[in-house]
Amino acid sequence: MSVLEENPDSPLKKRPPRWSDIWLKKTKPLKHVVFAMQLQSLASKDPKSQTLIPHFANIDRTLLLSDDLLLKILSKLPLSQRNPNSLVCKRWLYLQGRLVRSLKILDWNFLVSGRLITRFPNLAHVDLLNGCLFSPRNSGILLTHRMVSMQMRYGNCSNWELLEENLPVEVVDGGLQALANGCPNLRRLVVINASELGLLTLAEECLTLQELELHKCNDNVLRGIAACENLQILKLVGNVDGLYCSLVSDVGLTILAQGCKRLVKLELSGCEGSFDGIKAIGQCCLMLEELTICDHRMEDGWLAALSYCENLKTLRLLSCKRIDLDPGPDEYLGFCPSLERLHLQKCQLRSKKSVRALFRVCEAVREVVVLDCWGLDNDMFTFASVCRRVKFLSLEGCSLLTTEGLEATVLSWLDLETLVVVSCKNIKESDISPALATLFCNLKELRWRPDTKSLLSSSLMGTGMGKKGGKFFKRT
Structure with missing residues (x-):
């Protein structure tokens, strides 16, 4: 029988390495050990070098x-x-x-030079209003007029000098084109003095544009807005007293209604128009849920067109000097069946015909808010009794309304749950009747501060103060 020689390098059988093999044949691991011992000895001599990598503490690890x-x-x-x-x-x-997603531009050159897109490539909300106005940067005087804020200077003349000049239309359109090319995902824009061509460029490039606030607009400009098919929130400012004047009529409102059929919120500030313009918006913009009318210049009879807004849920009237002096007969008024909220703020309610027609059109509301409206006395507030579904009532700054006028209306609202009365000086606690007090007990929420005395008594409630010294000054 022949015996096979044992081969140490055979893959079938390997024996563990010996120290002699490492020392004599394979000296590479030994060299690593010796090199590491030398580095350690050097590091012990120099306390400043404690790591194998020099200047490791100065390296930016975020790289x-x-x-x-x-x-x-x-x-x-x-x-x-x-x-x-x-x-x-x-x-x-x-x-x-x-x-950065939202930005307000103050320097127009920052936009047209391309630095805006390079610095903020993912902008979604851009405000160009202040950048379009000529105003001194270092002025210490800031003028705020409702929706517009600008710098102004005081010259040598005796009158204030207001810089109401803005950039030319061609310059604004060039900036809009640069913005549209660099921010295709733009969703909200605020601009002034733009033209139809600039807005058309914006509509072609920014398909996701959903919210637009346009100052100093007119009927021709609305042709460009009509190309924004996905627009949902729109604010038009046509005329601002003391700053600029522009015309938005029924022609522009009709063009707008036929183009922007997906509008959900619409605000008309300083705009003209009449029954036909509001009717076109109600018939074409079927998704419209909130309508805000601020300081309008509309012709009489426009109030009856609100009945065409079948899905309207919120109606806001802000800073209106008049509502509708000639609303027409009641049989032509109609009403908004889906309306839930009516907000009146800083409006002059001097015409009984206007107030009566307004509450009749809004008879289905569940929330009524009246804030700092002049002329709302007992006779005017009585017209609100036609709104039988009111659950929330807020009155603030109604100085002509008395406790008697408040009681005559709220007692007819059987579904009333929340009542807020603030800064109504003619509403007295001493005039509260037992029926009104019973209504207060059944409310879910009551905020009662008609004057400063009521505010004081409510703040001291439960402390024992304000009761002729009953707690601190007892007679002995």
Whole structure:
């Protein structure tokens, strides 16, 4: 029988390595050990070098993170730390700019030069209103007129000099084109003195544009807005007293209604029009749920057109000097069947025909808010008794209304759940009748501060103070 020789290098059988083999044949591991011992001895002699990598503490470890990962980390930080974070380095400045979604432009050159798109590539909300106005930057005087704020200067003349000039239409259109090319995902825009061509460019490039606020607009400009098919929120400012004047009539409202059929919220400020314009909006914009009319210049009879807004849920009237002096006969008024909220703020309610027609059109409302409206006395407020479904009533700054007028109306509202009365000086606690007191007990929420005395008594309730010294000054 032949015996096979044992081969130590055979893959079938391997024996563990010996120290002699490592020392004599394979000296590479031994060299690594000796080199590590030498580095350790050098580090013990020099206390400044404690690591194998020189200047390891000065290396930016965030360079090991990708842009996407670092962007996620920066997005989790609070908003108050965004500006300090952008000062760390250029990379953080760029990444921090990618997180910015909303911006107000003060310098028009920042837009047209392309620096805006480079610095903030993911903008969704842009406000160009202040950038379109000529105003001194270092002025210490800021003028705020309702929706417009601008800087103004005081010259040598005796009158204030208001800078109401704005950029030319061609310059504004060029900025809109640059913005549309760089921000295709734009969703909200505020601009003044734009033309039809500039808005058409915006509508073609920014298909996701949903909210638009346009100042100093007219009927021709509304042709460009009509191309924004996905527009849902629109605010038109036609005329602002003392600043600028522009005309929005039934022609422009009809063009708007035929183009923007997906409108959900519409605000008309300083706009003209009549029954036909509001009717076109009601018939074409079937998704319209909120309508705000501010300081209108509409012709008489427009109030009856609100009945065509079948899905309207909220009606707001702001700073209107008049509502509708000649609303027409009651059989032509109609009403809004889906209306839930009626808000009146800083309106002059001097015409009984207007107030009566307004509450008749809004007879289905469940929430009525009247804030700082002049002329709302007992006779005017009696017309609100036609609204039988009211659950929420808020009265603030109605100085002509008395307790008797309030009681005559709210007692007819059987579904009333919340009552707020603030700063109505002629509503006295001493005039509250037992029937009104019973109504107060059945309410879910009552906020009663018609004057400063009531505010004081409500704040001292439960403390024992305000009762002729009953707690602190007892007679002995």
